[in-house]
Amino acid sequence: MLGQGIAKGLLQTARNLVATYVDKDRLPTIEYPEERQKLPEATRQFPFLVHDGDDPSKGLRCVACQICEKECPPKCIYIVKSKDKRVDYKGQTQFYPAVFDIDVSVCMSCQICVEVCPFEAIKMDTAFEFSTPDRFGALLLDKHRLAKSAAHYREIHPADAAESDAVMAAESAKAEAKAKGDAEAKAKAAAAKLAAVPNVSPEAQLPPPNSGSDSPTMPM
Amino acid sequence: MDLILALLAGATVGAAVAAMALRDVVHCVLFLTVSLIGLALLYLKLGAEFVGFVQVLVYVGAVAVLVVFAVLLTRGGDAPTERIANAPWSGALVAAAVFAMLARAILGSPSLGSPSPETPVPTLSVKAIGEGLTGGYVLPLQIVALLLTAAMIGGVVIAMREKEGE
Amino acid sequence: MTSPDQIFVSAKEWLVALFPAALQPMVGALVSIAAIVAVYPAIFALTTVVERKLLARFQNRPGPNRVGIPFTKIRLAGFGQFAADGIKSLTKEDIVPRDADRVVHFAAPIVLVVPALLALSVLPVGRNMAALDLRETGLLFFFAIGASTELSVFMAGWSSRNKYSLLGAMRGIAQMLAYEIPLILSSIPVVMIAGSLSLVSIAERQSAVQWGVFHSWHVFTPWGLAGFLLFLVAACAESNRTPFDLPEAESELVAGYFTEYSGFKFALFFLGEYLGLFAVAGVATTLFLGGWNAPFTFLDWIPSWMWFFGKLGSLVLFSVWLRATLPRLRVDQLMDVAWKYLLPMSLANLVVAGLWHFTAAWPAALRWPLSLALLAAPHLLLGRGFQKRFGPRVYRYAADPRPAPANPAA
Numbered sequence: 001m002l003g004q005g006i007a008k009g010l011l012q013t014a015r016n017l018v019a020t021y022v023d024k025d026r027l028p029t030i031e032y033p034e035e036r037q038k039l040p041e042a043t044r045q046f047p048f049l050v051h052d053g054d055d056p057s058k059g060l061r062c063v064a065c066q067i068c069e070k071e072c073p074p075k076c077i078y079i080v081k082s083k084d085k086r087v088d089y090k091g092q093t094q095f096y097p098a099v100f101d102i103d104v105s106v107c108m109s110c111q112i113c114v115e116v117c118p119f120e121a122i123k124m125d126t127a128f129e130f131s132t133p134d135r136f137g138a139l140l141l142d143k144h145r146l147a148k149s150a151a152h153y154r155e156i157h158p159a160d161a162a163e164s165d166a167v168m169a170a171e172s173a174k175a176e177a178k179a180k181g182d183a184e185a186k187a188k189a190a191a192a193k194l195a196a197v198p199n200v201s202p203e204a205q206l207p208p209p210n211s212g213s214d215s216p217t218m219p220m
Numbered sequence: 221m222d223l224i225l226a227l228l229a230g231a232t233v234g235a236a237v238a239a240m241a242l243r244d245v246v247h248c249v250l251f252l253t254v255s256l257i258g259l260a261l262l263y264l265k266l267g268a269e270f271v272g273f274v275q276v277l278v279y280v281g282a283v284a285v286l287v288v289f290a291v292l293l294t295r296g297g298d299a300p301t302e303r304i305a306n307a308p309w310s311g312a313l314v315a316a317a318v319f320a321m322l323a324r325a326i327l328g329s330p331s332l333g334s335p336s337p338e339t340p341v342p343t344l345s346v347k348a349i350g351e352g353l354t355g356g357y358v359l360p361l362q363i364v365a366l367l368l369t370a371a372m373i374g375g376v377v378i379a380m381r382e383k384e385g386e
Numbered sequence: 387m388t389s390p391d392q393i394f395v396s397a398k399e400w401l402v403a404l405f406p407a408a409l410q411p412m413v414g415a416l417v418s419i420a421a422i423v424a425v426y427p428a429i430f431a432l433t434t435v436v437e438r439k440l441l442a443r444f445q446n447r448p449g450p451n452r453v454g455i456p457f458t459k460i461r462l463a464g465f466g467q468f469a470a471d472g473i474k475s476l477t478k479e480d481i482v483p484r485d486a487d488r489v490v491h492f493a494a495p496i497v498l499v500v501p502a503l504l505a506l507s508v509l510p511v512g513r514n515m516a517a518l519d520l521r522e523t524g525l526l527f528f529f530a531i532g533a534s535t536e537l538s539v540f541m542a543g544w545s546s547r548n549k550y551s552l553l554g555a556m557r558g559i560a561q562m563l564a565y566e567i568p569l570i571l572s573s574i575p576v577v578m579i580a581g582s583l584s585l586v587s588i589a590e591r592q593s594a595v596q597w598g599v600f601h602s603w604h605v606f607t608p609w610g611l612a613g614f615l616l617f618l619v620a621a622c623a624e625s626n627r628t629p630f631d632l633p634e635a636e637s638e639l640v641a642g643y644f645t646e647y648s649g650f651k652f653a654l655f656f657l658g659e660y661l662g663l664f665a666v667a668g669v670a671t672t673l674f675l676g677g678w679n680a681p682f683t684f685l686d687w688i689p690s691w692m693w694f695f696g697k698l699g700s701l702v703l704f705s706v707w708l709r710a711t712l713p714r715l716r717v718d719q720l721m722d723v724a725w726k727y728l729l730p731m732s733l734a735n736l737v738v739a740g741l742w743h744f745t746a747a748w749p750a751a752l753r754w755p756l757s758l759a760l761l762a763a764p765h766l767l768l769g770r771g772f773q774k775r776f777g778p779r780v781y782r783y784a785a786d787p788r789p790a791p792a793n794p795a796a
Binding site for chain 3: 246247250253257269270273274276277280281282284285286288289291292293345346347
Binding site: 001002003006009010012013014016017019020021026027028029031 | 440443444445446447448707708710711712727765766768769770772
C-alpha cells in the first residue's frame with residue numbers, strides 16, 4: 001500500500017533519535033578536544049629526533065650523516081654538519097647536527113628517513129596538532145623542537161622501540177666484543193712495537209665501539 | 221481628491237506604461253504584476269475584498285507566473301534587447317477604443333446619476349457570490365470552464381505534435 | 387488580573403488605551419505588527435538550532451552543542467548557535483554577480499519575506515488573538531499572498547544570470563504551481579463544512595464539544611483526516627522542504643535559485659522559507675488541528691496561544707522528521723505525485739466532505755465506514771500505479787547491482 005514505506009522509514013529514524021539519548025553505542029561521536037580516541041600503535045605523523053638521557057642538546061643520537069636529507073623524497077630535511085666534534089652522550093667523540101630542520105608543511109610522512117637511518121636516531125612521532133596562524137616559521141621545526149627522549153619513543157611505539165633497542169643493544173655488544181679484540185690486538189701490538197697510531201677516528205657509519213655497555217637502556 | 225486613490229491609480233497606470241515601454245520582457249512582466257497588484261489594491265479600497273484577493277490569486281499567482289514560466293522555458297537566462305511591441309500606435313489605438321467604450325458605459329450607468337450618500341453601499345458576501353455562481357450563473361460558468369478545457373487540450377495537442385516532428 | 391489565556395489581549399488593550407482615541411486604531415495595528423515581526427523570527431531562530439540538533443540525532447550525531455555565551459565556558463547546549471549564525475550572515479560580504487540584474491536581484495528576497503509576514507497576520511494564534519480577522523476572505527487572503535512568493539523565486543533565479551539559479555527557479559515555479567492546486571483543494575472541504583472562509587471562525591467552530599470530552603477538531607473526521615494528510619504533503623512541497631526540496635537541491639543545483647545570494651540577502655531567503663513553513667503549519671493547525679483549541683475539555687486551562695504554538699511547533703518538528711527520513715524525489719516523480727495522486731485524492735475528499743455534510747442524520751457506524759471506504763479505494767488504486775513507478779529500479783544500461791555476485795573474482 002502506498003505510504004507503508006514512508007511509515008516504516010519514519011519509525012526507523014525515530015528509533016535512531018531515541019536511541020541516541022538512551023544507548024551510548026548509538027552516538028559514536030568522540031567530541032575531540034575534550035575526548036580523544038586512543039591512537040593505534042602504528043600511527044605516524046612527522047619524524048622526531050631521539051635523544052638519550054635528559055638533555056636533548058647533548059643526547060641526540062644523530063651524527064649528521066645526512067643520509068635522511070638525501071633520501072627524503074620531498075626534500076623537507078635540512079642539515080648542517082658541525083665543524084667540530086664533541087663528546088656525545090655516550091662519551092664518544094662525534095659530529096653533531098649544527099642545524100637540523102624539518103618543514104612539516106612539506107613532509108609527507110613517508111617514514112623513509114626512519115628506514116634509512118643507521119643510528120636509530122630519527123623516528124616517527126604521533127603528535128598531529130600543529131595548527132598555527134604562522135604558516136612558515138611555526139611549521140619549520142628546528143632541532144630543539146624535534147628532539148624528544150627515547151622514553152617518549154618507548155611510550156608511543158612500544159613494539160618498535162623494543163625492536164630498535166634490541167638492534168642498538170646487539171650493535172653495542174658487537175662493538176664491545178670488537179673493542180675487546182681490538183684492545184687485545186692493540187695491547188699485543190703495543191707490546192710488539194710501541195709505535196702505533198692511537199685513537200683512529202671510527203668510521204662514521206657505525207656506532208662507536210668503546211661506548212658504555214648499557215647505552216641502549218639509558219635512564220628513563 | 222482621495223490621496224490613497226490617487227497614489228494607487230498613479231502606480232497602476234505608471235506600472236502599466238512601464239510594462240509596455242521597457243525592452244526586457246521579464247521587466248515588462250514584473251511591471252505588469254505591479255500593475256495587477258495595484259488593481260487588486262484598488263478593488264480592496266472599494267471594499268470588494270473577494271475580487272481583490274481573487275485578482276491577486278489568479279493574476280499574480282497564476283497568470284504572471286505562467287508568463288514568466290513561459291519566458292524561462294523559451295528564452296532562458298539571456299537578456300533580450302529587441303523591442304517587443306512592433307507597432308505601438310496600433311496598441312494605443314486599441315487601448316483608446318476600449319477606454320472610450322468603458323467610459324461611455326460607466327457614464328451611462330444609472331447608478332452614477334444619483335450619487336446620494338444616503339444610499340447604502342451594496343455589500344455582497346462571498347456566500348452570495350458562491351450561490352450565484354452555482355445557482356443562476358451556473359451555465360455561463362460551465363461554458364467558460366468548457367472553453368478553458370478546450371484551450372488546454374488544444375495546447376497539449378500542439379505541444380505533442382511538435383514532439384512528434386522531432 | 388486577567389486569565390493567562392487573555393494576557394496578551396489585555397496587555398494590548400492596556401497599551402492602546404494609553405494613547406489618544408484618534409491614534410488608537412493605528413497604535414493597535416502597530417502593536418500587532420510588532421508582535422508578528424518579533425515572535426515568528428524568534429521561532430525561526432530557535433527552529434534553526436532545534437532542526438540541526440534533531441537532524442543530527444536522527445543521524446546518530448550530537449549536533450551543534452558548542453556555541454554558548456562568548457568568553458565564558460557556558461555552552462547552553464549549543465543554543466547560542468543562532469546568534470553566531472545571525473552575526474555571521476550580517477557581517478558577510480554581500481556579493482552581487484557582475485552580470486546580474488541588480489534591481490530585481492535586490493528585490494527578490496524582499497518579495498519573499500514580506501508576503502510571508504503578511505500571510506502570518508491572518509492566523510488566529512489564540513482566543514481573540516488574530517492580528518487581522520478577514521471575516522469574508524481569510525483563507526483566500528492566505529492563498530493569494532502565498533501564491534505571490536512564486537514570483538520571488540523567479541526573480542531570484544532569473545536575475546542571478548546563473549544556470550543553477552535558473553534551473554532552480556524553473557523547478558521551483560513548476561513545483562509551486564503544481565502543488566498549489568492540491569493545497570487549495572484539500573482545504574476546501576473545511577470551508578464547505580464550516581461555511582466560512584474566515585480562519586477565526588473556522589478555529590472557533592472546532593471548540594464545540596464532541597462525545598463529552600473531545601473538542602471537535604476537523605482532523606477527527608474522515609474528510610478532515612484525509613484532508614490534513616493531503617494538506618501536509620502539499621504544504622511540504624509549497625515550502626520546499628525535503629523530500630520536495632528540488633528547487634534548492636544542494637547535490638544538484640548548489641543552492642538552487644539563491645545560489646548567487648550571500649550575506650544578509652541569503653539570510654532573508656532562509657527566513658522567508660521558514661516563515662512560509664510556519665504559515666502553512668499555522669494554517670494546517672487552524673484548518674484541521676482545532677486551531678487554539680485543546681484536544682480534551684479537561685485541558686482547557688492551558689492558555690489557547692500555548693496550544694496554537696505547540697501544534698505549530700509539532701508540525702515543524704514533524705517536517706524535520708520527514709526531512710531526516712525521506713530522500714529527494716525526482717522531477718517526474720514530483721509531478722506524478724501532484725497530478726496523479728494528490729489531485730484525484732483531494733477531489734475524492736471533496737466528494738466525501740459533501741457526503742458527510744448531507745448524511746449528518748445517519749448513525750456514525752454507517753457514516754464512518756462509507757466515508758473511509760470512499761477514501762481508501764482511490765488511495766489503493768492510485769497507490770498501485772505508483773508502486774510500479776516508484777518500485778525497485780530497473781537498470782537498463784548498467785548491470786543490476788542488487789543480486790551480489792557470488793564470486794567477484796570470476
